[in-house]
Amino acid sequence: xxxxxxxxxxxxxPSETLSLTCAVYGGSLSGYYWSWIRQPPxxxxxxxxxxNHSGSTRYNxxxxxxxxxxxxxxxxxxxxxxxxxxxxDTAAYxxxxxxxxxxxxxxxxWGRGTLVTVSS
Amino acid sequence: xxxxxxxxxxxxxSVGDRVTITCRASQSISSYLNWYQQKQGKAPDLxxxxxxxxxxxxxxxxxxxxxxxxxxxTISSLQPEDFATYYCQQSYSHPxxxxxxTKVEIK
Numbered sequence: 001x002x003x004x005x006x007x008x009x010x011x012x013x014p015s016e017t018l019s020l021t022c023a024v025y026g027g028s029l030s031g032y033y034w035s036w037i038r039q040p041p042x043x044x045x046x047x048x049x050x051x052n053h054s055g056s057t058r059y060n061x062x063x064x065x066x067x068x069x070x071x072x073x074x075x076x077x078x079x080x081x082x083x084x085x086x087x088x089d090t091a092a093y094x095x096x097x098x099x100x101x102x103x104x105x106x107x108x109x110w111g112r113g114t115l116v117t118v119s120s
Numbered sequence: 121x122x123x124x125x126x127x128x129x130x131x132x133x134s135v136g137d138r139v140t141i142t143c144r145a146s147q148s149i150s151s152y153l154n155w156y157q158q159k160q161g162k163a164p165d166l167x168x169x170x171x172x173x174x175x176x177x178x179x180x181x182x183x184x185x186x187x188x189x190x191x192x193x194t195i196s197s198l199q200p201e202d203f204a205t206y207y208c209q210q211s212y213s214h215p216x217x218x219x220x221x222t223k224v225e226i227k
Binding site for chain 1: 121151152154156162163164165166169170173175207209211214215216217218219220221
């Protein structure tokens with residue numbers, strides 16, 4: 001059974017860089033897209049971007065200038081960096097596995113989430 | 121970006137009620153529509169993918185329908201464990217986008 005375990009710093013100051021990692025256990029990175037999704041407290045979900053095992057990335061244009069998603073196939077992990085954070089970046093951040101049926105992608109497995117708070 | 125609009129934003133219902141949640145896309149997305157359930161403090165769980173396909177392990181009281189711009193999630197007989205927030209999500213084009221959510225509360 002595939003599981004996602006994520007970790008990273010939960011408290012940042014404005015202008016710092018958010019850094020999170022998600023490890024994939026019990027399965028391969030190959031054949032899927034691996035996403036980061038965030039949710040501000042009490043609000044809805046926002047897709048940040050994704051990556052495949054080859055390192056091909058897609059980003060949300062709203063965050064593209066500040067986001068880097070990378071993959072480490074030797075460790076079966078993928079990571080998120082978001083630079084120059086502000087209070088508006090305070091959110092629960094989730095990693096998620098993108099599965100495909102025909103040409104339709106959906107998130108069938110999610111990490112438990114990491115609450116990241118940006119405060120001076 | 122494709123905008124996803126859910127209605128209602130919240131509803132109150134009783135155990136045993138039939139509940140319907142609507143999701144509308146700002147342009148046609150064929151059947152590229154997924155539904156998730158999120159309970160308080162937890163990550164979302166996939167319920168329905170490709171508009172009407174039930175994810176493995178999800179109770180059959182959940183069903184999805186629609187194509188193009190208008191979609192529906194139906195819970196045929198609401199159970200205590202179904203009180204949660206529900207989100208639709210389109211995967212027709214990037215950036216992937218979610219609806220604003222529908223909170224289902226106990227009446």
